[in-house]
Amino acid sequence: MRLENKVAIITGAANGIGEAAAKKFVAEGAKVVVADFADHGEEVAKNLGDSARFFKLNVTDKKSVAEMVQFAVDQFGTVDILVNNAGITRDAMLHKMTDEQFDQVMNVNVKGAFNCTQAVYPILKEKQYGRIISTSSVSGIYGNIGQTNYAASKAAIVGMTKSWAKEFGRNGVTANAVAPGFIKTAMVAAMPEKVIEKMEATIPLQKLGEPEDIANAYAFLASDEAKYITGHVLHVDGAIMM
Ligand code: CAA
């Protein structure tokens, strides 16, 4: 029970990695706001019992984000942990990528994490305690074919995380990122089969990751075991790009 008495907001928690994280955090004793655009989050929260509540969130909408933070405080009294996990892809080769595809991805993946962190930080600062965990990607560290927009957004997560670590350290708040490799969720299922096969063949551990592999990393970084770790990017990727 490494997260007992802690209140966590997990964005994008209705599906995939975020859903696994919500389950893990509740199992570790946390109260969790399952924050997602998808209505299915209601069911995810219900299945987690009294320790979880659903909030229908659009991370790109500052009003929605502010209401979510107030909801967390009303339901559970405070916020200790924010997991900036919500993210989207709009893959295309550069010559075919539209401005809309570029802007959508930057808006959700970068502006969304900015909005949520900006809204939560005053509470953490006041408490002189807190954890910000954001989701980067192997694509943001090493680049990836067809992902100019997404790779830029996930590299931005690294830059923001390191800036936050420097800015928030004096107030007892850590900021870290997790950079997953290819994980079995809807996001990877949408890739062309031949590309998945190519990828899988290059992974030393010879398989895709499970959502729980990333949820475990989030839980570690959220726990007191990680209290002297900040500004770090934890690669959880089967060493795909070692
Ligand atoms: N790695 C290696 N090769 C790739 C590749 C990749 N990521 N993406 C495309 N290719 C290759 C294709 O196999 C193809 O090779 P051949 O010419 O030898 O057949 C070539 O590039 C052109 O690809 P397409 O014929 O598919 O071109 P398209 O214009 O129809 O589609 C695309 C382009 C939309 C980028 C499509 O190829 C695609 O969806 N690729 C996958 C992109 C990808 O890796 N996305 C990751 C999604 S999961 C995620 O984002 C999570 C995370 O953080 C890692």
Ligand code: NAI
């Ligand atoms: P997913 O597509 O299964 O889940 C993403 C969730 O984010 C969905 O529930 C969706 O409704 C929500 N979401 C999207 N836009 C939103 C918005 N504007 N406001 C609120 N919620 C929104 O994806 P997955 O795979 O679980 O990804 C989770 C995170 O992990 C993302 O940031 C993704 O970029 C990152 N990631 C995923 C990898 C993978 O291989 N699956 C690898 C590396 C990083």
